[in-house]
Amino acid sequence: MNRLIEASNLGKRYGLDWVFRGLEFRLNPGEVVALLGPNGAGKTTLLRVLAGLVRPTQGKLLRQGRVGLLANPPAFHRHFSGEENLRYALRLEGLPIRAEALKAALKAVGLSQRKPVLSYSSGMKKRLAIARIRLLKPDIWLLDEPEAALDAQGRELLEGLVQEARGRNGVVIATHDRGWLSHCDRALDLGALQKADPDRPSSADAARNIG
Amino acid sequence: MRSLWLALRDLTLEFRGRAGILSVVFFLAVMLFILGLAFGPNPQDLQRAAPGVFWVALAFAGSLLASRAFGLEIEDGTLDDLLLTSGSREWIYLGKLAFQLALLLGVGVLLLLITAGLFYLPLGPWPWYLLTLVLGTLGYAAISTFYAGMLARLRGREVLLPLLLFPLVVPVVLSAVRATGDLAGGVPPGEVAGWWQLLVVFDVVYVVASGLLFPYVLEG
Amino acid sequence: MQLTRSSGKRDGLTPALLAGGLLGLLVGFYLALSAPPDVNQGWLVRIMYLHVPMAWLCYLAIFGTLGYSIAYLVRRNPRYDRMAAASAELGLLFSALTVLSGALWGRPTWGVYWTWEPRLTTFAILIAVYVGYFVVRSAIEDPELRANASAAIGILGSINVPISYMSVKWWRSLHQTQTIDLTTGKVNMEPSMLLALMVNLLAFTLLYIAFVRLRGIIAEREAEKLEAQHG
Numbered sequence: 001m002n003r004l005i006e007a008s009n010l011g012k013r014y015g016l017d018w019v020f021r022g023l024e025f026r027l028n029p030g031e032v033v034a035l036l037g038p039n040g041a042g043k044t045t046l047l048r049v050l051a052g053l054v055r056p057t058q059g060k061l062l063r064q065g066r067v068g069l070l071a072n073p074p075a076f077h078r079h080f081s082g083e084e085n086l087r088y089a090l091r092l093e094g095l096p097i098r099a100e101a102l103k104a105a106l107k108a109v110g111l112s113q114r115k116p117v118l119s120y121s122s123g124m125k126k127r128l129a130i131a132r133i134r135l136l137k138p139d140i141w142l143l144d145e146p147e148a149a150l151d152a153q154g155r156e157l158l159e160g161l162v163q164e165a166r167g168r169n170g171v172v173i174a175t176h177d178r179g180w181l182s183h184c185d186r187a188l189d190l191g192a193l194q195k196a197d198p199d200r201p202s203s204a205d206a207a208r209n210i211g
Numbered sequence: 212m213r214s215l216w217l218a219l220r221d222l223t224l225e226f227r228g229r230a231g232i233l234s235v236v237f238f239l240a241v242m243l244f245i246l247g248l249a250f251g252p253n254p255q256d257l258q259r260a261a262p263g264v265f266w267v268a269l270a271f272a273g274s275l276l277a278s279r280a281f282g283l284e285i286e287d288g289t290l291d292d293l294l295l296t297s298g299s300r301e302w303i304y305l306g307k308l309a310f311q312l313a314l315l316l317g318v319g320v321l322l323l324l325i326t327a328g329l330f331y332l333p334l335g336p337w338p339w340y341l342l343t344l345v346l347g348t349l350g351y352a353a354i355s356t357f358y359a360g361m362l363a364r365l366r367g368r369e370v371l372l373p374l375l376l377f378p379l380v381v382p383v384v385l386s387a388v389r390a391t392g393d394l395a396g397g398v399p400p401g402e403v404a405g406w407w408q409l410l411v412v413f414d415v416v417y418v419v420a421s422g423l424l425f426p427y428v429l430e431g
Numbered sequence: 432m433q434l435t436r437s438s439g440k441r442d443g444l445t446p447a448l449l450a451g452g453l454l455g456l457l458v459g460f461y462l463a464l465s466a467p468p469d470v471n472q473g474w475l476v477r478i479m480y481l482h483v484p485m486a487w488l489c490y491l492a493i494f495g496t497l498g499y500s501i502a503y504l505v506r507r508n509p510r511y512d513r514m515a516a517a518s519a520e521l522g523l524l525f526s527a528l529t530v531l532s533g534a535l536w537g538r539p540t541w542g543v544y545w546t547w548e549p550r551l552t553t554f555a556i557l558i559a560v561y562v563g564y565f566v567v568r569s570a571i572e573d574p575e576l577r578a579n580a581s582a583a584i585g586i587l588g589s590i591n592v593p594i595s596y597m598s599v600k601w602w603r604s605l606h607q608t609q610t611i612d613l614t615t616g617k618v619n620m621e622p623s624m625l626l627a628l629m630v631n632l633l634a635f636t637l638l639y640i641a642f643v644r645l646r647g648i649i650a651e652r653e654a655e656k657l658e659a660q661h662g
Contacts, residue, residue, distance in 0.1 A: 014572075014573075015572055016657070052294075053291055053294055053295065057575070066297045067297075068295070069292075069295055071291065075288035075289045077224055077283075078229075078288065079224055079227040079288060080223075085435075088220050091216040092213055092217060092293070092296050093297065094296075094298075113390060304517050321439070357587070361580050361583060366570070367570060371566060371570060374563045374566060375563040378556045378560045378563065378591070379560065379587060379588065381595055381598070381599075382591070382595050382597070382599075385598045385599065385602050389601075390600060409594075409598055409601070412594070413594055416594070417587070417590075419586070420587060420590060424583045424586065424587070427504060
């Protein structure tokens with residue numbers, strides 16, 4: 001089985017408090033998984049652990065393929081224009097750069113200015129982040145509250161992005177917005193896990209299948 | 212290759228942001244001026260103090276510049292994106308090291324000229340000064356870049372960095388001061404070679420060790 | 432106090448080492464006091480019986496910290512991190528004691544408390560490295576990152592010792608010739624003095640191992656207690 005992510009008994013602790021523990025998580029190619037839960041349920045932390053940005057306190061995590069994270073809020077170099085940010089993102093990933101592709105990616109998200117990111121609104125940054133993750137073409141897409149700060153048109157872009165990835169790549173969407181569920185194959189409710197068994201290792205096999 | 216792009220990107224950002232580098236240069240100029248007043252006005256005294264003053268000033272400047280290596284990423288919140296790039300993370304260290312080295316060399320050459328002016332350091336053997344500068348700043352940057360990366364997200368990193376950095380760079384500063392002093396005193400380069408050898412050993416050991424250890428400390 | 436490891440296994444070696452070290456210390460103390468005075472230094476030479484073993488313990492601590500730090504990064508066992516820290520703690524304490532006893536010895540023999548002598552300077556640098564080690568340890572909350580960062584400081588700091596030593600040695604030298612020349616194996620000392628020194632060296636070696644183990648066990652207990660409270 002060619003799994004993108006295979007995690008067992010995963011746990012992360014900050015200081016002395018467990019954010020989550022005993023978590024089982026699998027992601028197959030082509031699958032879209034929703035990560036639900038109220039604020040503080042550990043959605044962002046789990047995404048960061050899955051991305052390899054945070055080392056889990058316990059458990060095993062196997063990952064195959066390149067990871068892309070659409071962070072909330074996304075980060076860019078203020079003194080670079082949107083285009084420069086994208087170009088360096090590609091260069092540092094070791095990917096080839098084609099000027100038309102860059103231009104097309106910016107145009108697709110409705111950004112064409114050469115203005116520095118300094119002058120961007122948070123919605124524009126989100127759009128730029130969508131353009132970036134699209135150009136980088138990761139195998140694993142981790143989206144952290146992707147709908148935040150986006151207008152209706154931006155939301156459409158985003159849904160298009162998820163549709164684009166669906167069927168080929170693995171996508172994990174951390175969100176409060178149950179509207180995403182129609183796009184997802186499975187959902188994992190971190191809040192329910194926490195409530196069900198706050199102190200003992202819990203099994204995430206409670207994850208409901210909705211697709 | 213990715214390392215060089217990273218260094219180039221950081222240099223571009225640094226000059227566009229203009230945050231650190233100018234203030235560092237001015238800080239150094241003022242520092243040299245005050246030291247000149249303290250050691251002067253006798254030209255012989257100034258000349259004797261020159262190599263030490265030069266390297267100590269550069270070491271201070273280096274500790275200020277070191278925080279820029281990852282300060283760029285912290286201010287913009289882009290460190291995560293850098294860490295998310297695929298592959299092992301040694302190349303990030305090498306890129307940041309190249310960036311630091313370029314900054315230090317630039318500041319170092321400027322500083323050398325100011326020292327020559329204020330402290331009567333004879334500029335005759337300037338190619339050898341440059342060699343010493345390259346070897347010395349490489350060793351210095353190897354350690355400062357490593358610790359700057361390790362401390363990047365910690366509170367109090369401004370204090371912690373010099374505390375960790377300065378004890379380790381004692382050999383670099385010592386060797387570089389002696390090499391510079393000997394050259395200024397008219398010692399032929401052949402007799403200074405021992406100090407360069409020591410610097411080369413230091414550089415190789417610390418670039419390799421830091422590069423290998425870097426992926427471990429850059430997390431969380 | 433019962434010395435048990437988390438496995439529940441009783442640790443008999445640590446108390447044995449501790450007892451052996453303390454006994455050695457007593458014997459060494461007696462031998463040192465009964466050894467004859469030095470031709471040049473007179474009774475002042477007695478500081479040596481303490482100063483040299485202290486410095487020796489520092490070298491052990493440097494190797495110990497280096498070894499446990501590397502072991503931690505390779506094996507990822509928190510025990511090695513605790514041992515590295517224990518070793519560094521001893522390194523800090525004893526490099527401070529070495530500098531202090533060196534200064535007390537230096538005043539009557541060389542006329543100054545401090546000289547820019549390679550070994551003395553290296554020990555001073557070592558103190559600074561260890562201080563940095565513990566300041567960073569206390570500054571990082573995440574245990575994994577703390578262990579990684581301390582291992583890195585431990586490794587880089589240990590590598591630095593021979594390089595600092597060489598650089599300062601070339602820079603300036605004024606120290607009596609080493610009492611035991613490690614490179615040639617030549618010993619220039621009277622047999623009874625040598626015996627006293629050797630016994631003390633052995634005692635400090637045993638004490639070093641015992642202390643590191645003891646400190647490691649205490650740190651493990653603390654970690655377990657913390658775990659139990661919040662598990």
